[in-house]
Amino acid sequence: MKKPRKPRAPNTAPPVLAERRPRPRQKNSEIIYADLRAAISGLDLPPGTALSEQDLAQRYGVSRTPVREAILRLSEEGLVDVVPQSGTFVSRIRLSLVREAMMARRALEAATVRAATAQANPQYFAQLEINLTEQQRHADAGDIKAFHHADEAFHAAFAQIGKYPSLWTLIQQVKVHIDRYRWLTLPQQGRMLLVVQEHGAIVAAMSRGDADTAVALMDEHLSKLKPDMEAFRTLWPHYFIEDLDEADLS
Structure with a gap:
């Protein structure tokens, strides 16, 4: 496994936030929310990072x-903690939210894979x-960010x-909440190559018109993070x- 990334110093702006100016025809709050959400989900702002309203x-x-x-929007999503008399911080990753998000995503992607298999040409x-x-x-080059974008598009x-x-x-x-956790897993040796293989197997099943197998392979693929x-x-x-019992992690 590669050496874990060094946490960003508190109040240090990640590259995605540097010298940013509002784009026209968008509310300032929407731009700030989108930028912060992307930085938090991608771990450019790691858990525990202090956020200064003034800065x-x-x-x-x-x-x-x-x-x-x-x-406020980020707080409602469980991505930011506003602590009275202390400040605002990027929330730590709640294992219970990761597990629930995995369950929801598996159900939704099962539906999209089945529908895509029926429609694909x-x-x-x-x-x-x-x-x-x-x-x-991107996997061969070890380019984690580019791989993540291709994975999302897939x-x-x-x-x-x-x-x-x-x-x-x-x-x-x-x-x-899965994305924050997943960014920690991608630097694992061979992880990205394994993902490519799993994606390829899903497409192969779809090309045969085998929706049941494609759905099962997708479910297995998305479940790999839990163990x-x-x-x-x-x-x-x-x-x-750590808000889960040991039995809930298996």
């Missing part, structure tokens, strides 16, 4: 009101194969092919809130 307001060139609105399969090639290239394609694109929006809302919870909470104990 964020200065960085975006806005008043503190849209910053508070963004932080050679053109769609060609697109999926191109994506698999991209995943393989899963999103099933909802699009199956003609349920809004399901991917729902999945994205559900899986934010690793115990190992990763030991490696990064300060990143997690």
Whole structure:
């Protein structure tokens, strides 16, 4: 396993937040919320990082009101803790939320895979194969961020092919807690290559019109993270809130 990433110093802006200015025709709070959410889910802002309303307001060139609105939304999602008299911090990863998100995602992606298998044609399969090639290239290069983006596009394609694109929006809302945990697993030696193999098996089953096998393979693929919870909470104990019994981790 590769050496874990060094936690970012408190109040240090990740690259995604540096020198950011609001884009036109969007509320400032929406821009700040989206940026912070992406930085938190991608561990550019690790669990426990302090967030300063004043610093964020200065960085975006806005008043503190849209910053508070963004932080409130993140707090409602369980991504930020607002502690009276202490400050605002990126929430630690609750294992119970990860487990619940995994269950919800497995159910939703089973539906998109089944629908995509029924709708897929050679053109769609060609697109999926191109994506698999991209995943393989990024895995070979060890480019975790690029691999993550290709992986996201792969899963999103099933909802699009199956003609349920809004399901991917729902999945994205559900899986934010999984994403934070998953970023810790990708640097594992051989992890990305294993994901590519599992993705390829799913596409192969779909190409045969075998929806049951494709769904089963997707469920197995998405369930792979759960057995690793115990190992990763030991490696990064300060990143997690252990609110599950030992039996619930298996």
